[in-house]
Amino acid sequence: MAxxxxxxxxxxxxxxxxxxxxxxEPESEATMIGGGKRQQYDDPNAKLWLDRMAERGWTAPMxxxxxxxxxxSKQEFMxxxxxxxxxxxxxxxxxxxxxxxxxTLLDYGTEEQKREHLPKIISGELRWCQGYSEPNAGSDLxxxxxxxxxxxxxxxxxxxxxxxxxxxxxxxIFTLVRTEPQAPKxxxxxxxxxxxDQPGVTVKPIKLISGNSPFCETFFDDARCEKYxxxxxxxxxxxxxKRLLQHERSSISGLNSGGRRGRYDNIGTLPEVAxxxxxxxxxxxxxxxxxxxxxxxxxxxxxxxxxxxxxxxESEEGSTPTxxxxxxxxxxxxxxxxxxxxxxxxxxxxxxxxxxxxxxxNEKTLTRTWxxxxxxTIAGGSSEVQLNIIAxxxxxxPD
Amino acid sequence: MPLVxxxxxxxxxxxxxxxxxxxxxxxxxxxxRDEQSTDGFDRDTWRQMVDLGWAGITIPxxxxxxxxxxxxxGVVMEECGRTLTCSPLLATxxxxxxxxxxxxxxxxxxxxPQVAAGELLLALALEETPHHAPYGATASVxxxxxNVKVTGAKKFVLDGHVxxxxxxxxxxxxxxxxxxxLSLVLVDRDAAGxxxxxxxxxxxxxxxxxxxxxxxxxxxxxxxxxADTLDQVLDTGRILLxxxxxxxxxxxxERTIEYLKVREQFGVPIGSFQALKHRAAQMFCEVELSxxxxxxxxxALDDASEDSAELASLAKARLNDTYNLVSxxxxxxxxxxxxxxxxxxxxxxxxSRVCEHTFGNSAFHRNRYGELQGY
Ligand SMILES: Cc1cc2nc3c(=O)[nH]c(=O)nc-3n(C[C@H](O)[C@H](O)[C@H](O)COP(=O)(O)OP(=O)(O)OC[C@H]3O[C@@H](n4cnc5c(N)ncnc54)[C@H](O)[C@@H]3O)c2cc1C
Numbered sequence: 216m217a218x219x220x221x222x223x224x225x226x227x228x229x230x231x232x233x234x235x236x237x238x239x240e241p242e243s244e245a246t247m248i249g250g251g252k253r254q255q256y257d258d259p260n261a262k263l264w265l266d267r268m269a270e271r272g273w274t275a276p277m278x279x280x281x282x283x284x285x286x287x288s289k290q291e292f293m294x295x296x297x298x299x300x301x302x303x304x305x306x307x308x309x310x311x312x313x314x315x316x317x318x319t320l321l322d323y324g325t326e327e328q329k330r331e332h333l334p335k336i337i338s339g340e341l342r343w344c345q346g347y348s349e350p351n352a353g354s355d356l357x358x359x360x361x362x363x364x365x366x367x368x369x370x371x372x373x374x375x376x377x378x379x380x381x382x383x384x385x386x387x388i389f390t391l392v393r394t395e396p397q398a399p400k401x402x403x404x405x406x407x408x409x410x411x412d413q414p415g416v417t418v419k420p421i422k423l424i425s426g427n428s429p430f431c432e433t434f435f436d437d438a439r440c441e442k443y444x445x446x447x448x449x450x451x452x453x454x455x456x457k458r459l460l461q462h463e464r465s466s467i468s469g470l471n472s473g474g475r476r477g478r479y480d481n482i483g484t485l486p487e488v489a490x491x492x493x494x495x496x497x498x499x500x501x502x503x504x505x506x507x508x509x510x511x512x513x514x515x516x517x518x519x520x521x522x523x524x525x526x527x528x529e530s531e532e533g534s535t536p537t538x539x540x541x542x543x544x545x546x547x548x549x550x551x552x553x554x555x556x557x558x559x560x561x562x563x564x565x566x567x568x569x570x571x572x573x574x575x576x577n578e579k580t581l582t583r584t585w586x587x588x589x590x591x592t593i594a595g596g597s598s599e600v601q602l603n604i605i606a607x608x609x610x611x612x613p614d
Numbered sequence: 615m616p617l618v619x620x621x622x623x624x625x626x627x628x629x630x631x632x633x634x635x636x637x638x639x640x641x642x643x644x645x646x647r648d649e650q651s652t653d654g655f656d657r658d659t660w661r662q663m664v665d666l667g668w669a670g671i672t673i674p675x676x677x678x679x680x681x682x683x684x685x686x687x688g689v690v691m692e693e694c695g696r697t698l699t700c701s702p703l704l705a706t707x708x709x710x711x712x713x714x715x716x717x718x719x720x721x722x723x724x725x726x727p728q729v730a731a732g733e734l735l736l737a738l739a740l741e742e743t744p745h746h747a748p749y750g751a752t753a754s755v756x757x758x759x760x761n762v763k764v765t766g767a768k769k770f771v772l773d774g775h776v777x778x779x780x781x782x783x784x785x786x787x788x789x790x791x792x793x794x795x796l797s798l799v800l801v802d803r804d805a806a807g808x809x810x811x812x813x814x815x816x817x818x819x820x821x822x823x824x825x826x827x828x829x830x831x832x833x834x835x836x837x838x839x840x841a842d843t844l845d846q847v848l849d850t851g852r853i854l855l856x857x858x859x860x861x862x863x864x865x866x867x868e869r870t871i872e873y874l875k876v877r878e879q880f881g882v883p884i885g886s887f888q889a890l891k892h893r894a895a896q897m898f899c900e901v902e903l904s905x906x907x908x909x910x911x912x913x914a915l916d917d918a919s920e921d922s923a924e925l926a927s928l929a930k931a932r933l934n935d936t937y938n939l940v941s942x943x944x945x946x947x948x949x950x951x952x953x954x955x956x957x958x959x960x961x962x963x964x965x966s967r968v969c970e971h972t973f974g975n976s977a978f979h980r981n982r983y984g985e986l987q988g989y
Contacts, residue, residue: 486987486988486989489989490989498988499984499985499989500984500989506984506989507977507980507981509984509989510980510981510983510984510987510989511980513983513987513989514928514931514932514980514983515903517907517928518903518904518906518907518928518932519903521617521903521906521907521909521910522902522903522905522906524617524906525617525618525905525906525909528616528617528618529617529618539902542898542899542902545895545899546899546903599892601895602891602892602895602896603888603891603892603895605895605898605899606885606891606892606894606895607891609895609898610871610891610894610895610898611871611875612871612874612875612883612885612886612890612891612894613875613882613883613885613886614886
């Protein structure tokens with residue numbers, strides 16, 4: 216306990232000293248840093264803050280120090296989170312390197328792979344993306360067809376991925392490929408890491424209903440993959456790939472942060488927004504139906520946060536995902552979606568502004584956030600797929 | 615506040631599970647019902663519960679209790695909920711909390727040791743209408759201190775027909791709905807002017823309608839200033855009942871999942887149908903969230919936290935909804951056999967609805983949560 220308090224006061228002092236003032240301003244989509252060679256740092260303090268945090272390993276606080284991580288215990292991690300929140304520090308960097316491939320390499324990577332890749336994630340030098348989905352392999356991911364052939368000293372990859380988030384900014388891609396076409400579908404898949412900086416890899420952005428283009432089609436035409444970048448055994452990639460999905464789902468549902476970070480800070484809290492747009496009657500949100508919906512959503516959110524906290528406390532190793540991650544992925548994305556639907560009702564016609572001065576920035580952000588929230592129950596395995604997993608893996612219901 | 619049980623609490627829970635499985639299985643409740651037991655619970659079983667210390671779990675050690683806290687009583691209630699155990703444990707603990715929070719030193723010293731010893735059964739006489747109304751009392755109280763008289767009619771007094779003493783919510787001044795003017799009065803059930811009529815309800819547990827005609831009693835706390843204590847008593851009741859409901863709904867859910875695995879139609883287990891799988895998985899999520907809110911609310915009571923009121927409403931609203939969902943789906947997913955009296959699954963549905971109306975339904979608690987948060 217005393218050691219933990221010492222850690223807290225040291226951390227507090229260090230943050231006071233090292234977190235630049237502009238990095239304590241509220242963060243938004245536009246200020247998020249993903250790292251990699253194409254990252255622009257509009258505010259030089261963003262780079263400074265990243266470098267300072269990375270030097271301590273605090274961009275990946277719980278990863279082992281030998282690979283450049285922070286080496287913190289679960290308790291220390293929670294203290295660090297508290298202290299970061301206390302000074303309103305922005306997240307120095309985030310992305311799939313941290314939430315997906317890093318943890319998966321820690322589970323399944325060779326020593327060489329860990330030494331090669333983890334430090335560059337931690338420092339923000341390289342950014343990663345996820346090449347799982349294909350045009351004909353979404354929920355049924357294991358039917359993927361991207362071909363990977365053994366060419367003696369290297370692999371040769373041909374095929375197409377789709378919905379590759381952030382591929383246009385990424386330097387490397389972790390991907391599932393078919394290495395044994397004759398085998399049953401789960402047994403001919405391998406998990407490989409590919410350098411995107413080569414002629415055999417091209418990406419083409421796709422525009423979404425929210426107007427943004429956060430994801431791409433990714434084409435492999437005789438792309439080269441070094442043999443030492445096979446993760447796990449040949450044809451056993453499904454096991455590795457599933458593990459990564461658990462990390463992805465626990466990260467989407469905020470499990471890793473113990474439910475501490477507010478996802479929708481930039482568009483106001485739901486009750487405040489409802490009061491502002493609908494007004495009060497006898498001190499209460501004037502529309503009783505809306506008020507009931509708002510209250511329900513807030514209460515479910517609180518029960519959900521308490522469940523995240525309980526899961527943290529129950530798992531001895533901290534954020535190690537279990538099959539219960541499907542619960543968090545499912546429930547978290549569903550109440551998130553519901554929250555935005557309620558906010559639309561609360562703001563009425565001021566909720567659907569697209570461009571121009573008739574709408575405030577927050578109002579226009581809401582429109583896009585609402586649209587984007589719809590992806591929450593599709594990406595990373597749809598809600599229906601999560602319910603299938605719970606039914607099978609947690610409840611043991613038969614196929 | 616921790617959301618996991620410590621070692622002592624886990625041991626208490628295991629012991630309670632053992633006891634309830636062996637001594638108070640659902641067949642005991644059925645037997646009491648079928649034999650039209652006048653008490654509605656089994657006195658020998660109650661004695662055994664008292665010997666295990668359950669009657670004194672939340673009574674401070676200074677007054678002969680275990681001082682083991684609400685988390686402790688909560689895990690016992692949860693296990694009792696699994697087997698739909700009939701006992702005066704909840705009603706007495708809730709009414710006793712009025713003495714713990716609002717009683718004089720003499721009252722505590724005189725009454726609490728008897729409660730802990732299982733010799734004194736208590737009940738809270740609050741409601742006057744079919745809907746939970748904490749400040750709705752019209753029953754009146756006259757006089758002061760140890761010499762007051764209560765007049766009025768109370769409904770739905772849990773275990774009111776067996777209680778030795780009643781904690782009556784009555785009004786010294788003001789009108790129904792006013793928070794000011796409420797008093798808590800301790801009245802002997804046998805006192806002159808007290809008429810008790812037991813009500814038989816769908817869950818085969820006990821409540822009573824009670825009339826007071828200038829019945830003599832003593833005040834708990836000051837006249838007209840009982841609302842703060844009453845709020846604490848009700849939040850205690852809401853949270854403890856939520857713990858009982860958590861046990862009942864888990865048992866009901868687990869039995870249903872088991873049935874989905876063994877019942878076959880169309881040549882396959884019905885649990886292989888996705889329409890049922892998805893509903894089962896959704897229930898699983900609601901059950902897990904229910905566990906978290908109950909644990910948080912129980913530890914808030916132990917910490918006398920300022921959040922207790924908000925958490926009581928969070929827990930009760932969620933547990934109402936989840937117990938209703940799980941017990942209705944339980945019957946539906948059992949098909950015809952779920953509709954039979956012989957099969958036990960329907961008992962959970964009956965119990966869930968009585969629980970729902972005890973200490974506030976979900977609409978009441980969502981509204982209250984909103985009020986506490988300023989929405
Ligand atoms: C914003 C966003 C970002 C994404 N980022 C990435 C990324 O970076 N990398 C990547 O590889 N992929 C990414 N994806 C793809 C995502 O993983 C897939 O969209 C998802 O797995 C669903 O696949 P699909 O789109 O082919 O839909 P389909 O699988 O065709 O599903 C269509 C509908 O059928 C339902 N359905 C399918 N199978 C079943 C079943 N067995 N039982 C019941 N219902 C079923 C689904 O739930 C859905 O409602 C992203 C998607 C989005 C929306």
